[in-house]
Amino acid sequence: MSKLESREVALLAKASALQMTFASKASHIGSSLSMIDILSVLSTGVELATNGKLGNELIISKGHAAAGAYAVLAHSGYIPLDLLETYSMDGSSLGGHVTSTYVPVINLSTGSLGHGLPFSVGRALAKKRLGIEGQSFVILSDGECDEGSNWEAALLASHLELENLSVVIDRNFLQSLKSTEDTVRLEPLAEKWLAFNWDVVVVDGHSHVELHEAIFRKSNRPKLTIANTVKGHGVSFMENSVPWHYKSPNAEELASALNEIGYSS
Amino acid sequence: MRNAFIDELTLLAEEDDKIFLIIGDLGFGVIENFEKRFPNQFLNAGVAEQNMMGMAAGLASAGYKVFVYSIGNFPVFRCLEQIRNDICYEELNVSIVSIGAGLSYGTLGYSHHAIDDIGVMRALPGMTIYSPADPIETRRALRESVSIQSPKYFRLGKSGEPNIFNQTSTVFPNWTGLTNGNDLLVLTTGAITNEAIEAAALLQNLGIEISVVAIPVLKPLAFDKNLVGRFDNVIVLEEHSTSGGLGTILSEQFALNGVKANLVKLGLPDYVHHELGSQKHLRHHFKLDAVGIVDKVKQMLGN
Numbered sequence: 001m002s003k004l005e006s007r008e009v010a011l012l013a014k015a016s017a018l019q020m021t022f023a024s025k026a027s028h029i030g031s032s033l034s035m036i037d038i039l040s041v042l043s044t045g046v047e048l049a050t051n052g053k054l055g056n057e058l059i060i061s062k063g064h065a066a067a068g069a070y071a072v073l074a075h076s077g078y079i080p081l082d083l084l085e086t087y088s089m090d091g092s093s094l095g096g097h098v099t100s101t102y103v104p105v106i107n108l109s110t111g112s113l114g115h116g117l118p119f120s121v122g123r124a125l126a127k128k129r130l131g132i133e134g135q136s137f138v139i140l141s142d143g144e145c146d147e148g149s150n151w152e153a154a155l156l157a158s159h160l161e162l163e164n165l166s167v168v169i170d171r172n173f174l175q176s177l178k179s180t181e182d183t184v185r186l187e188p189l190a191e192k193w194l195a196f197n198w199d200v201v202v203v204d205g206h207s208h209v210e211l212h213e214a215i216f217r218k219s220n221r222p223k224l225t226i227a228n229t230v231k232g233h234g235v236s237f238m239e240n241s242v243p244w245h246y247k248s249p250n251a252e253e254l255a256s257a258l259n260e261i262g263y264s265s
Numbered sequence: 266m267r268n269a270f271i272d273e274l275t276l277l278a279e280e281d282d283k284i285f286l287i288i289g290d291l292g293f294g295v296i297e298n299f300e301k302r303f304p305n306q307f308l309n310a311g312v313a314e315q316n317m318m319g320m321a322a323g324l325a326s327a328g329y330k331v332f333v334y335s336i337g338n339f340p341v342f343r344c345l346e347q348i349r350n351d352i353c354y355e356e357l358n359v360s361i362v363s364i365g366a367g368l369s370y371g372t373l374g375y376s377h378h379a380i381d382d383i384g385v386m387r388a389l390p391g392m393t394i395y396s397p398a399d400p401i402e403t404r405r406a407l408r409e410s411v412s413i414q415s416p417k418y419f420r421l422g423k424s425g426e427p428n429i430f431n432q433t434s435t436v437f438p439n440w441t442g443l444t445n446g447n448d449l450l451v452l453t454t455g456a457i458t459n460e461a462i463e464a465a466a467l468l469q470n471l472g473i474e475i476s477v478v479a480i481p482v483l484k485p486l487a488f489d490k491n492l493v494g495r496f497d498n499v500i501v502l503e504e505h506s507t508s509g510g511l512g513t514i515l516s517e518q519f520a521l522n523g524v525k526a527n528l529v530k531l532g533l534p535d536y537v538h539h540e541l542g543s544q545k546h547l548r549h550h551f552k553l554d555a556v557g558i559v560d561k562v563k564q565m566l567g568n
Contacts, residue, residue, distance in 0.1 A: 054327055100355060107326065109354050112346060118316040119351055122323020129305055130327070149347075152316035159311075 003044065006208050009075045010040035014234060015263040016071035016084050021248040024088035026096055030232040030244040032068025034172040034205075035139060038227050039069060041211040042137055042168075043076040050078070050104040054127050055134035057107050061116020062141035062170060063097035070094050070103070078105040114147025116140065117167065121153045124162040124222075137215070138167045143175030146184050151196075157222040158197040165222040166215055171205065172231035174240060190226055198224045205229035234261040266422040266456065267364045269400035271295050273407045274332060278303050281411075285324055289317050289335035291364075296334065318344035321359045322351035330358050330411065336365045337377040341385060341418075352416050353389050360410065360417040366396070366455050367504025368533075368547040369423035379420070380533050384509020386418045387484050394483040396420045396511075398458035399429040402441075402481055409437045422456035429458060429479075438482030440489050446474025449562055450493065450526075453502040454480045454511050460548065461502050463555035468562055475562060483511060488518045498565045499526045502558060504548070507532040531561060 004012070017032040042048075042058065049055035060069050067087055074081045086092035093102030097111030108119045116138050124136040144150065157165055171189070173180050180186050193200045199219040203210035205227030214225040231245070232238030235257040249257055258265075275298065278284040286303075288296055290312045300307045306329075310317035314335065321331045333340055340361050341348070352359045363379055370377035386392055393413055395406040403421060410417050429443065443458070444465040451461045461477040468475055478492065493499065499519075501512040512530030519528055533551055540550050548554040552561070 052326055108322075108351065110350075112350055114315070115319055115347065115351055118319025118347070119323040119326070121316065122320035122325075123327055124323075125308070125320065126324050126327030126329060149315040149319060152311075152313035153319070156311060156313065156316055156320070 003077065004075060006040045006044040006212070009044055009072060010037050010208070011261065011263060012075040013040060013068060013071035014261050015258055016075065017067040018249060018254055018257050020067045020071065020084055020087040022251070022254040023085065025248045026067070026088035027246045027248060028064045029067065029248065030238055030241065031062060031065040031141065032071070033233045033235065033238065034229045034231045035062065035065045035170045036068045036072055037206045037208060037233070038139060038168050038170060038211060038229070039072040040076070041208050042215055043072055043078065045212055045216055048078065048105050049134065052107060054123065054130070054132045057123060057134065057136055058105055059107050059116045059120045059123070059136065059138045060098050061110055061113065061138055062144060063110030066094070066096055066098045069098050073103070073105055079103055113141065113144040114149040117150050117153040120165060121157050121160070121162065124157070124165045125160060127164055128160070128162065135164050135166045138165070140167060140169045142169055142171045142173065142180050142186060142189070143183070145169065145186055145189070154193065154196045154198065161220065162222045163220050166225070167223065168215060168225045168227050170229050171226050172229040174231045174242065174245070176245065177242060193224045198222050200224045200226065202226045202228065206233055236260060266397070266400050266403045266426050267295055267424055269403045270362065270407060270419070270421055271299060273404040275299050275302065277408070277411060278306055281330070282306065283328060283330050285329040285331045287317055287321055287331060287333045289314055289333070289339060291336050292334055314339055314343040315347055318347035319351050322347065322355060322357050325352070325357035325359045326355060332360045332362055334362045334364070336363065337370055337379045338382065341382045345385065348416070349389055353391055356391060356415055358414045360419060362419045362421065364421050365423045366420045367457065368544045371542055371544045371547045374541060375537055375539070380504065381506050381509060382420065383483060383505050383511065384513065387509070387514065389416070391415050392484060393417045394420065395481065396454040396483050397481055398455055398479045399426055401428050401430045406437065406481060420455060426456045427459060429462065438485065438487045440487065440492065441479045441481065443477045443479060444475065446476050447495070448473050448566060449475045449498045449500065450496040451475055451477045451500045451502055451558065452480060452511070452515060453477065454483060455504060457502060457504040457548070457553060460553065460555045461558060464558035464562065467555055467559050473562065473566065473568070480511065483514060486514060486518065488522065490522050490524070493519070493524050493526065496526050500529050500531055500558070500561060500565070502553065503532045504553065505532050506535055508535040527565065529561060529565060531558065
C-alpha cells in the first residue's frame with residue numbers, strides 16, 4: 001500500500017470510525033472525530049516506533065478515542081485494515097480503549113485518564129539518558145487535564161528539560177457531562193502550561209498545516225500544542241454534543257454522517 | 266535493612282548500567298552514595314508518587330530495571346492505579362521498594378504505618394512480594410529478584426534490624442526454619458520474625474519447644490504443606506492487618522490444602538487504631554512482641 005497523505009488518512013479514518021462504532025454499537029465517536037486530524041498528521045508525518053522500541057513513539061493517553069485511533073493507524077499502515085471490522089467485538093484485539101497488547105505502535109494501554117504523560121516522561125527521560133534520538137508524542141484530552149498526575153508530570157518534564165516530548169491536547173471543550181469550563185474550569189489553559197515553563201502553541205486542531213508545523217516544531221523545552229477542535233467534527237448532529245460521547249450511529253445516521261464528511265465508498 | 270538494600274543495589278549497579286533508582290524525595294543519609302556514583306541511573310522524582318510510578322513504567326518499557334524507593338504507604342496507595350495499569354498491565358520490570366514496613370514509623374501515626382499493603386499488593390496480578398526478615402535476607406532477595414522481569418514489591422524494615430539468618434539459609438521462595446520444636450508452629454514474615462525467635466527462647470525456659478519459620482516470598486507462595494501438617498497448633502505472626510495479610514494468605518492455603526490445625530492470626534486489628542509510640546511500644550500494645558507471643562502460645566497449648 002502506498003503511503004497516503006494526512007488528509008486522505010483522516011477522511012478514511014473518520015469513515016472507518018463511524019462504520020466501526022455503527023457495527024459494534026460501541027462509543028466514543030465524538031472523541032474520535034475530534035482527534036483524528038491530530039493523529040493523522042502525526043502518523044503520516046513521522047515513522048512511528050513499534051514494539052516498544054525507543055524513537056519517535058506514540059502514546060495515546062485519551063484511550064477512549066480508540067475507534068478513531070485504530071482507524072488512523074490502519075489507514076496509515078501500522079495495523080491491518082481488516083482488523084478494524086472486529087472493533088469492540090467479542091474476542092477482538094481492538095478494544096474500546098487502546099491497548100498495547102495487540103497493537104505494536106501503541107506503547108501504553110490506557111483508558112484510565114492521566115496515565116499517558118507520566119509514562120511518556122519516563123520514555124523521554126530514558127532516551128535522553130541513553131542518547132537515543134526521537135520524540136515522544138502524547139495525545140491528551142482536555143478533560144483529562146483535571147487529573148493531577150498530568151501536572152506532576154508537567155512539572156518534572158520541564159525540570160528535566162525534556163525537549164524530546166511533544167504533547168498535543170485535543171481541546172474540544174467538552175467532557176463527560178458538560179463543557180470543560182462548566183465542569184472544572186481549565187482556562188487560561190495555555191498560560192498554565194506556560195507557567196510550568198513549557199513551549200506552548202495554540203492551533204486550529206483540524207488544520208493539517210498548522211498541526212504539522214506545531215507537532216514537529218523544535219524547542220529546547222517540552223512542547224505543548226493546544227489543538228482547538230470540535231468534538232464530533234464534520235458531522236453536524238454529532239458536533240459539540242455530549243450524548244455523542246456515548247452513542248453509536250444507527251444505519252440512517254451512519255449514511256448521513258458519511259455523506260457529511262464527504263466520504264463515498 | 267534499608268542500608269543493606271541500598272548497598273546491594275549499588276553493587277548491582279556496578280555490574281549493570283540498566284539498574285535505575287527513582288526516589289520519591291526520601292532516603293536522606295541513605296541514597297547519596299548511589300546518586301553520586303551513578304548519576305545517570307538515578308532520579309529524585311519529587312513528592313509526586315503518581316507521576317513517579319508512571320514514569321517508572323516508562324523507563325522500564327525502555328529497557329531499564331527500575332527500582333522505586335519510598336517509605337511506608339507512599340509507593341503503594343497514592344499510586345496504586347499507576348502500579349496496576351502502567352506496570353502490571355504492561356508486565357514491566359519495576360521493583361517497588363517500601364522502607365518502613367509495619368509499624369517502623371510508629372510515632373508518625375497511621376498515615377505512615379504500612380500495615381495494609383500486603384493485602385493490596387497481593388491482589389495485583391503477577392506481582393512478586395518479597396518480605397525479608399533481616400539485612401542478610403534483604404540482600405539475597407534483591408539479588409535473586411534481578412532475574413525476574415515482572416513487577417516486584419519489597420516490604421522492608423527501616424533500620425537497626427539484627428541479622429537472623431546466616432549467609433546461606435534462605436533459598437527463595439522456600440520457607441526458612443529458624444528454631445525447631447514440635448509443640449507449636451509460628452509462621453511469620455519480615456522484621457517481626459525476631460520477636461518470634463525471642464519468644465521461642467523464652468518458651469524454651471518454660472519447657473515449650475516451638476518452631477519459628479520465616480516466609481520470605483508472600484507471592485507466589487511456596488506453601489509447605491508437609492511442614493504445616495506436622496502441627497496441631499499454628500500461629501501466624503505479622504506486622505500487618507489481620508485482614509488481607511499473611512494470616513489471610515495462609516488461611517486460604519490451610520483451607521485449600523485441607524490442613525486441620527488450629528490457626529490463630531496475630532496481627533493488627535481490622536480497625537483504624539490511634540495508638541502512637543515506638544515500634545517496640547506498638548508491638549507490645551498489640552501483643553505482637555515476644556511477651557505477647559509467649560502468652561498466646563501458652564493459651565493455645567492450655568498452659
